[in-house]
Amino acid sequence: MRIKINSEIAGQVWKITAPQGTSIGADEPIIILESMKMEIPILAPKAGVVLELHVGEEDMVAEGQWIATLESA
Amino acid sequence: MSWQDDIDEIKKRRDLAKQQGGQEAVAKHHEKGRLSIRERIDGLLDAGSFDEIGQGAGVPEYDEAGQLTGFQPANFILGFGKLNARKVIVGGEDFTVKGGSPNPAGLRKSVYTEELALKYKLPLIRLHEGGGGSVGGTGQDKNRRPLGDPVFSTSRFLPLAETLGAVPVAAAALGPVAGLPAARLVASHFSVMTQNAAVLIAGPQVVKRALGHDLTKEQLGGPQVHLKSGAIDNLAETEQDALDQIARFLSYLPDNVWTFPPHQPTQDKVDRCDEALATIVPRNRRQPFQMRKIIESVVDREKDGSSFFEMSRKFGPSLITGLARMDGHSVGVIGNDCMFYAGAMTASAAQKMRRFVDFCNSFHLPIVSFVDEPGFMIGPDSEMAGTIRHGTSAISAVLQSRVPWACVQVLKAFGVAAQAHFGPDAYVLSWPSAASGALPVEGGVAVAFAREIAAAPDPARRQKELEDMLASSQSPFPRAEGLSVHEIIDPRETRPKLIAWLDSAQAAYRTQAAQPYLTTMRP
Numbered sequence: 128m129r130i131k132i133n134s135e136i137a138g139q140v141w142k143i144t145a146p147q148g149t150s151i152g153a154d155e156p157i158i159i160l161e162s163m164k165m166e167i168p169i170l171a172p173k174a175g176v177v178l179e180l181h182v183g184e185e186d187m188v189a190e191g192q193w194i195a196t197l198e199s200a
Numbered sequence: 201m202s203w204q205d206d207i208d209e210i211k212k213r214r215d216l217a218k219q220q221g222g223q224e225a226v227a228k229h230h231e232k233g234r235l236s237i238r239e240r241i242d243g244l245l246d247a248g249s250f251d252e253i254g255q256g257a258g259v260p261e262y263d264e265a266g267q268l269t270g271f272q273p274a275n276f277i278l279g280f281g282k283l284n285a286r287k288v289i290v291g292g293e294d295f296t297v298k299g300g301s302p303n304p305a306g307l308r309k310s311v312y313t314e315e316l317a318l319k320y321k322l323p324l325i326r327l328h329e330g331g332g333g334s335v336g337g338t339g340q341d342k343n344r345r346p347l348g349d350p351v352f353s354t355s356r357f358l359p360l361a362e363t364l365g366a367v368p369v370a371a372a373a374l375g376p377v378a379g380l381p382a383a384r385l386v387a388s389h390f391s392v393m394t395q396n397a398a399v400l401i402a403g404p405q406v407v408k409r410a411l412g413h414d415l416t417k418e419q420l421g422g423p424q425v426h427l428k429s430g431a432i433d434n435l436a437e438t439e440q441d442a443l444d445q446i447a448r449f450l451s452y453l454p455d456n457v458w459t460f461p462p463h464q465p466t467q468d469k470v471d472r473c474d475e476a477l478a479t480i481v482p483r484n485r486r487q488p489f490q491m492r493k494i495i496e497s498v499v500d501r502e503k504d505g506s507s508f509f510e511m512s513r514k515f516g517p518s519l520i521t522g523l524a525r526m527d528g529h530s531v532g533v534i535g536n537d538c539m540f541y542a543g544a545m546t547a548s549a550a551q552k553m554r555r556f557v558d559f560c561n562s563f564h565l566p567i568v569s570f571v572d573e574p575g576f577m578i579g580p581d582s583e584m585a586g587t588i589r590h591g592t593s594a595i596s597a598v599l600q601s602r603v604p605w606a607c608v609q610v611l612k613a614f615g616v617a618a619q620a621h622f623g624p625d626a627y628v629l630s631w632p633s634a635a636s637g638a639l640p641v642e643g644g645v646a647v648a649f650a651r652e653i654a655a656a657p658d659p660a661r662r663q664k665e666l667e668d669m670l671a672s673s674q675s676p677f678p679r680a681e682g683l684s685v686h687e688i689i690d691p692r693e694t695r696p697k698l699i700a701w702l703d704s705a706q707a708a709y710r711t712q713a714a715q716p717y718l719t720t721m722r723p
Contacts, residue, residue: 135517135540136541162541163541163542163544163574164486164542164640164642164643165485165486165488165538166486166487167539168488
């Protein structure tokens with residue numbers, strides 16, 4: 128099942144912690160946004176593989192923006 | 201002469217009422233994965249406790265001899281019942297008759313619901329599924345003009361408004377809910393919707409005709425819209441989950457505003473001190489933490505898990521609001537969630553705060569506040585949303601509170617918005633991680649010392665020195681020295697300290713009779 132991951136907050140991509148192709152567990156961070164001077168992880172809702180990343184480091188992200196696609200078993 | 205014929209007639213009519221929209225309509229409703237209103241009421245109330253009102257109300261058809269030949273039951277079911285052995289009023293539309301759009305008897309019963317709750321001072325539960333009025337009116341006969349309400353009648357919206365200041369009102373959307381039922385749905389202290397429910401002012405056809413948008417009713421008013429819009433508080437996975445959430449919500453509340461909330465015995469220890477609290481806040485201020493874990497660690501643990509019942513999680517998510525119990529006593533809980541804009545007060549978080557604080561005051565719930573407030577949300581979107589007005593309104597609501605307040609300053613308390621976390625004469629406990637002031641040092645230093653930083657041989661180093669110096673002045677120890685807080689505590693002591701406070705604060709609060717809570721004009 129493919130899951131669209133949207134960011135619930137606006138911010139700037141500070142770090143990509145799970146690049147495309149990475150296997151990831153539930154509640155593990157895909158990217159970390161810098162928002163209001165804090166490092167806020169965007170977590171995988173389920174275990175799976177990061178199929179696509181739609182943002183790069185230092186990109187600005189808007190509230191609700193689609194940032195990644197997860198393929199979950 | 202016996203009354204047997206009439207007694208038989210009563211039974212016949214009751215049987216007709218129980219058929220609702222007929223076997224076919226009920227089966228069709230089940231196919232959509234939805235329960236009928238009578239099944240919902242059975243799923244909610246204690247077994248056998250439903251005491252119906254107006255079962256005989258409906259739209260009859262008589263032949264020339266005056267014999268009943270047909271009967272369309274009122275499509276609103278209403279009555280008394282018991283929920284966990286406490287009396288309640290329950291009502292809801294019957295979607296299997298006219299899609300819940302009121303027939304004349306259904307309308308009378310539905311508008312009587314609030315009158316009943318006000319008269320008997322009992323909690324009110326409405327289970328909604330249905331449309332509003334139609335241009336054809338409530339009657340069946342298109343050749344007759346409907347007779348409107350007389351000019352001297354009281355508006356049906358007045359008791360709807362008055363119930364909110366008198367009794368707890370919980371409502372569920374369990375299918376499409378539009379027009380008047382949608383207004384009734386949100387005229388509640390707690391509302392919940394199922395995944396396949398939709399809440400609409402007007403449906404897709406009306407919207408398309410007027411505005412040209414081609415949207416489904418789910419796109420217009422599904423849970424993804426109304427949990428974020430703040431119109432609906434919570435999502436339910438199933439209909440039974442929605443009914444269970446309503447039961448849980450009411451378990452914290454008194455029957456009405458003239459009584460105090462009930463006490464529920466607990467097995468959880470008063471002196472439980474969770475070790476995890478000592479390390480839960482990272483020393484690095486850039487790293488977030490989970491405020492919900494702190495709340496759940498401090499409030500009672502019950503047989504089925506935490507006593508914390510969160511409401512409106514998706515609306516204004518930088519603020520957490522919910523109900524909980526401490527040593528069995530009901531409390532309102534608020535906390536900042538730094539995962540959303542560092543916990544900043546947005547316009548929606550401020551509206552959520554004001555509504556929740558007024559709710560707690562209405563039902564005499566002491567408030568426990570876990571503070572990590574960086575200030576009002578900044579930036580163009582926040583200005584455009586009118587955050588300053590909504591935020592100031594929230595502060596007014598907080599400071600006009602009459603219920604006891606306890607505040608645990610976990611981390612940040614900055615700016616004007618910090619005022620919204622400390623009620624009048626609050627009992628204030630500070631964690632060692634607490635930091636207070638007009639502005640967080642990270643932003644404040646760069647602005648206040650701009651010239652000094654620019655003139656320094658190594659500006660970055662000077663900025664860091666100033667930040668470190670000012671950060672130490674925001675520490676909680678000087679505040680404890682000046683008795684600006686009641687106590688600076690080991691975070692693990694939070695639960696026993698709060699319970700000891702609650703015992704005294706609640707006893708003092710309850711020396712005065714429980715009264716309705718009236719508010720003044722707010723900003």
